[in-house]
Amino acid sequence: xxxxxxxxxxxxxxxxxxxxxxxxxxxxxxxxxxxxxxxxxxxxxxxxxxxxxxxxxxxxxxxxxxxxxxxxxxxxxxxxxxxxxxxxxxxxxxxxxxxxxxxxxxxxxxxxxxxxxxxxxxxxxxxxxxxxxxxxxxxxxxxxxxxxxxxxxxxxxxxxxxxxxxxxxxxxxxxxxxxxxxxxxxxxxxxxxxxxxxxxxxxxxxxxxxxxxxxxxxxxxxxxxxxxxxxxxxxxxxxxxxxxxxxxxxxxxxx
Amino acid sequence: xxxxxxxxxxxxxxxxxxxxxxxxxxxxxxxxxxxxxxxxxxxxxxxxxxxxxxxxxxxxxxxxxxxxxxxxxxxxxxxxxxxxxxxxxxxxxxxxxxxxxxxxxxxxxxxxxxxxxxxxxxxxxxxxxxxxxxxxxxxxxxxxxxxxxxxxxxxxxxxxxxxxxxxxxxxxxxxxxxxxxxxxxxxxxxxxxxxxxxxxxxxxxxxxxxxxxxxxxxxxxxxxxxxxxxxxxxxxxxxxxxxxxxxx
Numbered sequence: 001x002x003x004x005x006x007x008x009x010x011x012x013x014x015x016x017x018x019x020x021x022x023x024x025x026x027x028x029x030x031x032x033x034x035x036x037x038x039x040x041x042x043x044x045x046x047x048x049x050x051x052x053x054x055x056x057x058x059x060x061x062x063x064x065x066x067x068x069x070x071x072x073x074x075x076x077x078x079x080x081x082x083x084x085x086x087x088x089x090x091x092x093x094x095x096x097x098x099x100x101x102x103x104x105x106x107x108x109x110x111x112x113x114x115x116x117x118x119x120x121x122x123x124x125x126x127x128x129x130x131x132x133x134x135x136x137x138x139x140x141x142x143x144x145x146x147x148x149x150x151x152x153x154x155x156x157x158x159x160x161x162x163x164x165x166x167x168x169x170x171x172x173x174x175x176x177x178x179x180x181x182x183x184x185x186x187x188x189x190x191x192x193x194x195x196x197x198x199x200x201x202x203x204x205x206x207x208x209x210x211x212x213x214x215x216x217x218x219x220x221x222x223x224x225x226x227x228x229x230x231x232x233x234x235x236x237x238x239x240x241x242x243x244x245x246x247x248x249x250x251x252x253x254x255x
Numbered sequence: 256x257x258x259x260x261x262x263x264x265x266x267x268x269x270x271x272x273x274x275x276x277x278x279x280x281x282x283x284x285x286x287x288x289x290x291x292x293x294x295x296x297x298x299x300x301x302x303x304x305x306x307x308x309x310x311x312x313x314x315x316x317x318x319x320x321x322x323x324x325x326x327x328x329x330x331x332x333x334x335x336x337x338x339x340x341x342x343x344x345x346x347x348x349x350x351x352x353x354x355x356x357x358x359x360x361x362x363x364x365x366x367x368x369x370x371x372x373x374x375x376x377x378x379x380x381x382x383x384x385x386x387x388x389x390x391x392x393x394x395x396x397x398x399x400x401x402x403x404x405x406x407x408x409x410x411x412x413x414x415x416x417x418x419x420x421x422x423x424x425x426x427x428x429x430x431x432x433x434x435x436x437x438x439x440x441x442x443x444x445x446x447x448x449x450x451x452x453x454x455x456x457x458x459x460x461x462x463x464x465x466x467x468x469x470x471x472x473x474x475x476x477x478x479x480x481x482x483x484x485x486x487x488x489x490x491x492x493x494x495x496x497x498x499x500x501x502x503x
């Protein structure tokens with residue numbers, strides 16, 4: 001993989017030698033495909049979901065919840081602006097058509113990605129944190145490095161750091177499955193077919209609240225993700241998610 | 256001539272903001288989205304037993320106030336007359352593809368032993384309310400009328416109207432013969448209030464609220480929904496593009 005020539009340093013360098021340009025294969029095809037399918041699907045789900053939320057912008061805990069009951073979150077009128085919703089003007093029926101169709105893409109994509117990534121050991125090799133990484137000292141170190149905008153370079157840039165691993169694991173194994181299951185629990189026919197859905201979430205309105213909270217957590221993940229892409233070098237990062245090839249940032253000269 | 260600024264503004268809003276709206280308005284794209292309705296229905300029916308029951312709750316779980324939705328009073332002179340008579344002359348017609356068309360007086364309907372169920376009403380808007388319903392299983396009414404083997408849907412014709420359009424709804428035979436599908440005349444231990452569909456309303460517990468037709472006057476068994484009003488099987492289906500299958 002590292003086929004760059006080793007440059008021998010001159011005895012008296014006039015200036016620091018340019019580091020060798022190193023291109024590495026970082027993202028495999030299933031990861032890249034799933035990423036871009038999600039980039040589309042998650043946005044459609046979020047925006048059509050916000051329109052559905054506009055229809056009754058109140059959230060409750062428990063089995064029931066309507067206008068005479070006490071919500072834990074409540075807005076006036078239709079709170080979500082047109083630029084954030086699909087469609088851009090109030091239309092519950094159309095938003096539901098979008099939401100309940102694209103849900104299939106999201107779920108099928110997640111299931112296929114998980115199957116392929118367990119089979120090709122992407123999960124075990126790249127996503128699973130190691131014992132060393134989850135030690136508080138290591139996590140704290142990574143948080144401090146991120147806060148200083150000092151991102152991993154050299155070989156370290158080819159692996160997910162622990163903050164990335166924890167975020168991706170949270171999204172793939174917690175948030176997306178929760179979105180799916182709480183979405184099912186909002187469906188009256190699914191509650192009849194699988195009554196345990198009501199038990200694990202303690203009611204349809206609780207499930208609807210968790211559905212919304214997880215959606216907001218996904219949105220927060222996406223915003224941080226986009227900021228990190230910009231800070232880490234957007235062209236290199238986006239190219240690596242399209243072609244798989246990533247220009248490895250050279251090691252810093254001084255530790 | 257279009258100015259550059261206007262062109263850029265128009266193009267960006269057209270591409271970025273209006274793109275999804277344009278897709279929403281495109282008949283071909285809508286057809287793709289609409290195909291998911293059949294997929295959802297098929298998938299839900301696949302993982303669901305035909306008679307899988309909606310959860311029945313206890314008295315303690317009931318909503319303190321059960322809100323109404325849609326029509327709160329049909330407001331027609333005919334309905335006002337029935338209301339003034341305390342629905343003494345209200346009859347439920349059962350016709351269409353049946354061997355014995357019926358016209359059941361409300362009083363007879365209420366005199367038969369009935370079913371009581373405390374269930375959750377889920378509105379398409381997202382809210383839920385839990386109430387107690389008293390009524391007769393639809394399957395018993397259909398059996399009494401002798402349903403034809405050609406019948407595929409049961410259509411509910413209602414006394415309320417939206418503008419000049421009468422409300423109606425329809426379900427298939429899986430839901431029509433489901434044990435919790437009842438023609439309810441009572442709610443929370445009393446006769447149905449006007450806002451909740453007096454004197455008769457449908458309960459079809461595995462689907463969303465708009466399927467639960469209120470002020471039911473006539474039940475018709477049909478082979479196809481085409482030709483009935485807008486042909487999509489219900490007032491909201493015809494006029495707002497809500498899904499006919501409302502299990503999700």
